[in-house]
Amino acid sequence: MTGQAANERDEPFTFVIDLHGVLRLAPRRSEHVACAGGDPVLSAGEITFSHEGGRWSVREIGNQSTGYCPAVTSWPAVAIALDHAGIPHPGAFTHPITFRHCPRCASSSIVKDDHFVCPTCDTPLPST
Ligand SMILES: [Zn+2]
Structure with missing residues (x-):
């Protein structure tokens, strides 16, 4: 900036x-x-x-x-x-931008570089 x-x-x-x-x-x-x-x-x-x-x-x-x-x-x-x-x-x-809702902690996150893992709790995220 x-x-x-x-x-x-x-x-x-x-x-x-x-x-x-x-x-x-x-x-x-x-x-x-x-x-x-x-x-x-x-x-x-x-x-x-x-x-x-x-x-x-x-x-x-x-x-x-x-x-x-x-x-x-x-x-x-x-x-x-x-x-x-x-x-x-x-x-x-x-x-x-691809968003996913974590099935475990319910936080929403942005999927980057096809890295489908929740940044909050490390739970794998659904790929679809
Ligand atoms: Zn999570």
Whole structure:
């Protein structure tokens, strides 16, 4: 992190797709659940925009939300919301994240590098 030197526009935003299919954005450090007003969502994650040639487009997008643990398969709801907002996008999550709920301690965690082990209690996680 380069702190205040970084252009605020280059910072990722927190996003959610609400149940009406509307894209909602909030500053990155916002809780997804607060961004959604506590409601269920169709998808959630982090999004970075680029601004070139006078128009905005999605540069990077991922489903990283430990509040909602959205499935990678929630992408179509994101694509529809971006299409409605007229924002070009990459056509898929650029940073897809796999979440698993631990069968033993019930914590949710992010699976990295196909390492299906709970970081909290070391219990193997289901691979599907
Ligand atoms: Zn566990």
